[in-house]
Amino acid sequence: MTAKTLFDKIWDAHVVKQVEDGPNVLYIDRHFIHEVTSPVAFLGLKNRGLPVFRPDKTTATPDHNVPTINQHLSVKDELSRHQLEMLKTNCTEHGIVHHDLGSEGHGIVHIIGPEMGLTQPGMDIVCGDSHTSTHGAFGAIAFGIGTSEVEMVLASQCIMQPKPKKMKITVNGKIGKGVSAKDIALYIISKISASGGTGYFIEYAGSAITGLSMEGRMTLCNLSIESGARGGMIAPDETTFEYIKGREFAPKGADWDKALATWKELKTDSDAVFDTELTYDAADIEPMITYGTNPGMGIGVSQNIPTTEGMGGSDKTTFEKSLQYMGFAAGDSIKGKTVDYVFLGSCTNGRIEDFREFAAFVKGKEKAPNITAWLVPGSKQVENQIREEGLIPILEEAGFELRQPGCSACLAMNDDKIPTGKYSVSTSNRNFEGRQGPGARTLLASPLTAAAAAVTGVISDPREMM
């Protein structure tokens, strides 16, 4: 038998049919939907007179445009409110479980799925959101799809996909103090660029990866799409099984034993071949921060913004356009740059571990007066956990307050918009022009680096304050 990668094994097990000269018909185990990319899909079903084929395999929650304060009140923005209502109506009509705003199950789709144990090894998972790659942390194939494909899943529980190429990224060694999964991800993307992973599905391996918690693994896999890769995955291990065990939708009793036996087999064969293999050393990775307008434009926080030396043609033009937008000069030190906003949250860094790290860092320190900080838990469950663990008084004493769950300032579809020209150190996933609001300037970083900026008011190296 041919040696297979973990990706091959899971993918091949889900192929219903290979279309002649065409894509694979891929059966989907788990489908998540939210308010923004699903309404047109439901409308499509209605126009065709089709039912939802397998409603029990889809889970819904509104996240993209929900407010993060006063969630008990009616949503003010009319269009957002309408989208939330449509999601609810569509779910009710088709018998889909819907975790509404304010409910205990509410949160960002990519946070609640793993929390509830809906995300499991060996599954293939899709959602009309590119950061579906998050779920790959569990040894699942998970990727974002468009609305036409959401409609396909609703109508048939399948989508049509060509099989991507396979890339293995190994990070050996142990990450240093103050360095997190976010830094590993930004480091990799800075090496391969924001398009270097296009056409590929990544498997992450190596001791620096297996040493990560599930939260860290989710952060890393979440950012796979920022290299252009459709998704990223990590072979499941004891850390994975430990996380899943006992969660609401995790297998129980004899089913658990059976599932565990299957999950333990989910790994790449030793002689399997990848289309591309890259290896990095964890010791080379320092806390990272982006200075430009795509996630590939990242540097270590102690480094200077690159110069245009050796750049030519459109690369140089694109680089200069980016720095102009950011208001930075080539060759400048990034450290010491003034910051206006700090955002902790999103499907990238809105989990409990991120809040623990942030709180531990700011404990006994004080928020800088020039900083507006938005701390947005990824889910109601994360919010509850923050309270139960006693993090609120620590945050409040340092001058921070907690908001309510949602995607928030990551893409600024709600009121959490960074004003034009202002600098935001953000734990989210994209630093595109205007991503956090028209004219907003985003610097992506880890929760620790965000915390360091929050208490100093400028870009700072968290390692110097730990």
Place this chain on the structure above:
Amino acid sequence: MAYDKFNKIISSAVPLQIENVDTDQIIPARFLKAVERKGFGDNLFRDWRYEKNGSAKEGFPLNNKNYSGKILVGAKNFGSGSSREHAAWAIYDYGFRVVVSSFFADIFKGNALNNGLLPVVVTPDFLQKIFDAIETDANAIFEVDLEKQKFTISSTGESIDFEINPYKKHCLQNGLDDIDYLVDLKNEIAAFEVA
């Protein structure tokens, strides 16, 4: 989603020589609040195209009256970022039927193909020739022949073959989408579930 059958397009083109055009530029997130698929073309490239007060930004190619046509010529890594299909809808709704680049982001490419918008991948050298042809003559005509999978610069006669999956080509030529195909496959899918 129903779209026009694609056969051959003979048209001038709009040049957008910017790399890494992400979906947040194509259609910013704040315009994703509609629950129907219409009107997105008005907000295509919103923040590059308009000032905050709504007046057109001078210098942006879509606002340049010299440029028009059904072909949008982008630079490397076009369509990166989010999975929002609204990006493909906005480009189609504006009136484009073809997007040319040397390199497309995966999800955007799939979304385009599912909506009757043909993504044409050409070599970086040929892409530059297209930009040069438009610079020489803003009304330069290009021919996109899906059947022959050929993109031609009419003024110079230079052409390049492009790739497309045969299944997707068939869908585009006939205005078909995958949903009909999948719904017809229901028995096989149900059998797969119990296997």
